[in-house]
Structure formats: structure tokens, C-alpha cells
Amino acid sequence: MPIEVTGLCHSYKKGTPFENKVLHEINLHIADGEFVGLIGPTQSGKTTLAQHFNALFIPQKGIVVVNGCNTSEKNADLISLRQQVGYVFQNPDYQLFASTVGEDISFGPKTQKLAAGEIENRVRAAMEQVGLDYDTFHRRDIFALSGGQKRRVAIAGVLACHPQILILDDITAGLDPRGREEILGVVRKLHREEKITIIFISNSMDEVAVLAERIILIDQGRISAVGSTREVFKQSDKLRTIGLELPEIMNIANKLRACGYHLPSALLDPEEALNAISSALEEGRVGN
Amino acid sequence: MELTKNITLGVYLPGETSIHRLDPRTKIIAAAILITLLLFIKSYQPYGLFMLFTIAVIIASGIPISYALCGLKPMLPVLVLMWFFQLFLYSAPEAEVIVSWWIFSATDAGLHMGNLITLRVFFLFTIITILTLTTSIVSLTDGLESLLKPLRMIGIPSQELVMTMIIALRFVLILAEELDKIIKAQMARGVAFDRGNFIQKTRNLFPVFLPLFINAFKRAEELIVAMEARSYTGGKGRTKMKTLHMGRVDRSAGVVIMLFTGLIVYIILSVNPQI
Numbered sequence: 001m002p003i004e005v006t007g008l009c010h011s012y013k014k015g016t017p018f019e020n021k022v023l024h025e026i027n028l029h030i031a032d033g034e035f036v037g038l039i040g041p042t043q044s045g046k047t048t049l050a051q052h053f054n055a056l057f058i059p060q061k062g063i064v065v066v067n068g069c070n071t072s073e074k075n076a077d078l079i080s081l082r083q084q085v086g087y088v089f090q091n092p093d094y095q096l097f098a099s100t101v102g103e104d105i106s107f108g109p110k111t112q113k114l115a116a117g118e119i120e121n122r123v124r125a126a127m128e129q130v131g132l133d134y135d136t137f138h139r140r141d142i143f144a145l146s147g148g149q150k151r152r153v154a155i156a157g158v159l160a161c162h163p164q165i166l167i168l169d170d171i172t173a174g175l176d177p178r179g180r181e182e183i184l185g186v187v188r189k190l191h192r193e194e195k196i197t198i199i200f201i202s203n204s205m206d207e208v209a210v211l212a213e214r215i216i217l218i219d220q221g222r223i224s225a226v227g228s229t230r231e232v233f234k235q236s237d238k239l240r241t242i243g244l245e246l247p248e249i250m251n252i253a254n255k256l257r258a259c260g261y262h263l264p265s266a267l268l269d270p271e272e273a274l275n276a277i278s279s280a281l282e283e284g285r286v287g288n
Numbered sequence: 289m290e291l292t293k294n295i296t297l298g299v300y301l302p303g304e305t306s307i308h309r310l311d312p313r314t315k316i317i318a319a320a321i322l323i324t325l326l327l328f329i330k331s332y333q334p335y336g337l338f339m340l341f342t343i344a345v346i347i348a349s350g351i352p353i354s355y356a357l358c359g360l361k362p363m364l365p366v367l368v369l370m371w372f373f374q375l376f377l378y379s380a381p382e383a384e385v386i387v388s389w390w391i392f393s394a395t396d397a398g399l400h401m402g403n404l405i406t407l408r409v410f411f412l413f414t415i416i417t418i419l420t421l422t423t424s425i426v427s428l429t430d431g432l433e434s435l436l437k438p439l440r441m442i443g444i445p446s447q448e449l450v451m452t453m454i455i456a457l458r459f460v461l462i463l464a465e466e467l468d469k470i471i472k473a474q475m476a477r478g479v480a481f482d483r484g485n486f487i488q489k490t491r492n493l494f495p496v497f498l499p500l501f502i503n504a505f506k507r508a509e510e511l512i513v514a515m516e517a518r519s520y521t522g523g524k525g526r527t528k529m530k531t532l533h534m535g536r537v538d539r540s541a542g543v544v545i546m547l548f549t550g551l552i553v554y555i556i557l558s559v560n561p562q563i
């Protein structure tokens with residue numbers, strides 16, 4: 001289910017003195033089963049762009065086609081499109097409203113008017129996918145959950161709609177390291193096992209470096225770089241001028257390289273980096 | 289979808305015009321006088337003059353007229369409903385029936401009343417919008433506080449009241465932004481807000497208003513903590529870094545308002561001598 005964006009522009013508060021152009025002539029293509037990292041500094045237009053993918057925004061100018069459905073068309077079935085393209089928001093408090101975990105997760109399938117048995121199956125499956133035990137959690141009070149658990153419930157609530165594309169909008173912000181690891185584990189599993197297309201919006205370059213296969217870099221509403229994760233992170237000067245940091249592993253590798261150790265450029269995977277660094281340390285400095 | 293686009297209430301549009309430079313007290317008093325005048329207008333001629341005056345003020349303040357009026361868009365259904373209520377439910381003894389349907393009948397008096405009340409609300413809204421668009425929240429607070437100071441003598445905590453009012457005004461926009469996010473989060477889960485019958489539409493509001501209220505309470509609590517962390521203890525012993533001054537612009541504005549009031553009163557009296 002590919003996403004095709006052509007010449008997309010968007011302004012907030014269009015026609016008022018506060019008009020703010022946030023997207024300029026965006027062109028991009030996302031193929032089935034990809035894991036795309038959407039990165040850029042704050043206010044660069046990442047969220048606005050992503051909300052065009054499930055028709056929360058209809059293009060003011062340009063075309064967005066998702067799985068053959070042109071969102072600008074008058075008779076486009078946006079409700080079914082939104083079920084195919086799941087969107088998890090940064091703050092789970094905007095989404096969760098029911099009193100128990102099970103009730104909240106079943107909300108999406110209920111709006112699809114599924115049979116009661118099917119709804120329960122879906123809730124059970126979605127909770128399993130995010131690592132919440134059905135019997136322990138489905139009657140739990142939502143407001144008694146921890147931040148990480150709430151986020152998992154929010155993801156489960158979207159997964160229960162059976163999306164083919166999942167947009168994750170900065171879902172690890174504000175979590176402690178453990179909660180973050182848990183959530184990222186869930187995301188990785190969804191992509192590997194369920195083959196869901198994932199669009200991962202994040203401000204953490206470390207997360208993106210490890211997870212994403214391809215990166216779309218946005219700056220001030222324009223696409224600044226597109227390519228494999230390695231290719232994009234090789235452009236370290238560009239990232240720095242935009243105001244983004246390199247992943248920590250690359251920083252360490254760069255520093256070692258500056259000290260004269262021989263290391264391949266654009267190391268991203270922690271394990272790969274560990275091997276490269278230890279063999280470089282054994283080899284010793286270049287020229288010694 | 290963008291909810292905050294048409295909200296002008298509580299928004300400040302910075303500028304350098306003389307309307308912006310007026311002392312906030314002048315603007316508040318002027319708005320109060322204009323609103324009081326509205327209550328006495330019972331015919332169309334003074335409203336014509338009122339319209340000209342409002343347009344002149346909007347132009348002088350550099351606000352695009354379309355923007356000043358776009359805040360009315362969300363209010364339009366309420367205005368229309370009010371007009372219909374007056375049209376069908378208000379009647380005077382010697383009124384002439386224009387249209388009659390089932391148990392309802394519209395009279396010319398009802399039509400007149402509907403028009404007047406709709407115009408009144410329209411101008412009320414426009415005046416307040418111009419006031420907040422041209423006055424920053426800080427000076428609005430200072431102005432109101434200074435005007436309500438005498439109330440302290442009879443034991444009314446004016447400073448706290450003003451603070452509460454201003455916070456409420458600020459929250460209009462904040463809550464609208466949150467509402468926007470919540471509606472999107474639920475739309476992403478398949479809620480179709482524009483589909484279904486009345487009961488379904490009402491039921492769709494639960495997943496929106498529940499998170500909204502919970503978040504609003506959370507926000508309010510955080511705000512209280514933030515204010516206390518900065519040693520806010522209410523009005524007692526608070527001093528101002530900027531003191532308010534009335535200058536030449538304020539005097540000229542005073543003269544303009546007085547002339548305008550005089551003119552309106554003259555028209556009211558000449559149209560309706562019995563008042």
C-alpha cells in the first residue's frame with residue numbers, strides 16, 4: 001500500500017494575518033513494508049506532513065494518493081482510509097478516554113461495526129502485540145497506568161483497527177529508558193513479523209539510526225535529504241546546520257577517527273560499531 | 289482540519305497603530321460605553337452609524353476586516369437560531385402577522401426584535417474582538433486591575449478576579465488547540481463526526497470531551513503549581529514594573545467616543561422621541 005505525494009503545500013491559518021506556510025512542494029514516495037524515519041527539527045512540518053497520509057489534512061495544493069485513494073477527491077472513502085493508516089499521537093492522553101484498557105482498545109473496532117467476538121479477538125491480539133497481558137490488563141483503570149503502559153494501550157487501540165500503515169508520531173518522548181526500550185521493541189516486532197509499513201517520526205537520532213531503513217529529512221517544510229539511513233547520516237554537516245545531532249554511536253566513531261583510528265564511516269548498529277571499534281583499537285592508530 | 293483558525297477571541301495581533309498604543313483603560317472604558325449604547329438602540333439608523341464607526345476602528349487598527357469578522361463564523365448557527373426564536377416567539381399587542389405555520393406565527397414585531405438582537409450580539413462580539421486583538425494580555429490585565437481597584441475597598445478581590453478572567457480568556461485558544469488534537473486522534477481510530485443520526489453524533493462526543501476535560505484539569509493544576517513556584521500569592525503587595533499612562537492619543541480617543549455617543553443618542557432621540 002504505497003504512499004505517493006506530489007507537490008504538496010500546506011499553510012496554517014490560511015487567509016489570516018497569522019498565516020504560516022509549513023509545507024512547500026513536497027514530493028515523496030513510500031513503498032509497502034518500508035520502515036521510514038521522518039526526521040527534522042521541531043516545527044519543520046513532520047507532523048503536518050504525516051497527517052496528510054491518513055487524510056486528517058486534505059491537501060490545500062498538491063496530491064496525496066494512499067493505496068490508490070486520492071484524498072482530495074470528493075467521494076474518497078476517508079473513513080476506511082483512516083482504518084488502513086493508523087496514527088499514534090505523541091500524547092496518549094489525547095486518545096484514551098474509556099474507563100478500562102479493554103474498552104478503549106475496542107473503540108476502534110466498534111466504530112467499524114464488527115461482531116462482538118471479533119472485537120474481543122482483536123483486542124486480545126492487539127494487547128498481545130504490544131506486550132500487555134489480556135487477563136491482567138483488560139479491566140485495568142486507564143488513568144492508573146504508567147506513561148509507558150498508556151502509550152502501549154494507545155498503540156494497541158490503533159492496531160486493533162488492523163492498519164496496513166502505522167504512523168508513530170514521537171511516541172517515545174518523555175518516557176524513561178526502560179519504557180522507551182519496551183515501546184521500540186514493540187515497533188520492531190510489528191515491522192518484522194506483521195510486515196506493517198512504519199513511518200516513524202522522532203527527535204531521537206539514536207532511535208531512528210537503529211530502526212529505520214530509509215530516512216526522509218525535513219527542514220522548514222522542505223525535503224532536505226532522502227535516502228538510506230546510512231546515506232543520510234553520512235551528511236553530518238547538513239544535519240548539524242539544520243540543528244540535529246548525529247546518533248551517539250557516530251559521534252564516538254568520529255571522535256576516534258579524529259584521534260587517528262581507522263573506522264568505517266556511518267556506523268549505525270551498536271553491535272556492528274562495537275566490532276569495528278574493538279578491531280580498530282587492536283589495530284592501533286593509523287601510522288603508528 | 290484546523291479548529292483554531294477561526295478563533296479570534298483572546299488572540300492578540302501585535303501592531304503599532306494608535307489603537308494599539310491606547311492605554312488599555314481607555315480601550316476598556318470605550319468598549320464598555322459602546323456596549324452600553326448597544327442596549328439602548330432600538331432602530332436601524334443608529335446601527336448604520338455604529339457599523340461605519342466599527343469599520344473605521346478596524347481599519348485604523350490595521351486588522352484585516354475579513355480576519356476581524358472570521359471569529360463570527362463558529363457563532364453563526366447560534367445567531368441564526370436566536371433570530372428564529374425572536375421571530376416566532378416574540379410578539380407585541382398590535383403586531384401584524386407576516387407568516388403563520390402550525391402553532392407558530394411570525395409578526396413584524398418579532399422580525400424587528402430578531403434583527404435588533406442579532407445585530408446587538410454581532411456588535412458586542414466585534415467590539416470585544418477588536419479590544420483583544422489590539423491589546424496584549426498583559427496590558428489587558430493591568431488595565432482591568434487598575435479599573436477595578438476601587439472594588440477592593442468593599443472587600444472584593446478584584447486582582448484575583450481579573451487574573452481568573454484573563455486565564456479563562458487564554459484557555460479558549462489552548463483548549464481549542466487540544467480539542468483539535470483529540471478530534472484528530474479519534475478520527476484516526478475511525479470516528480466519523482459528520483455521519484450518523486443525532487444519537488450517534490452525540491455519542492461521538494464522549495471520546496472527545498472526556499479527554500478534553502481530564503486534560504483541562506491537569507493543565508489547571510500544572511498552572512497553579514507553576515504560579516505558586518513563582519511565589520504568586522494573589523493581589524496583595526504586588527507592584528507593577530510598567531505603570532499605565534494616559535497620553536494625547538487617549539484624550540483624542542475620549543473626545544471621539546464622546547462625540548460618537550452624543551451622535552448616537554441624538555439619533556435615538558430623534559427617531560424614537562418617546563424614550
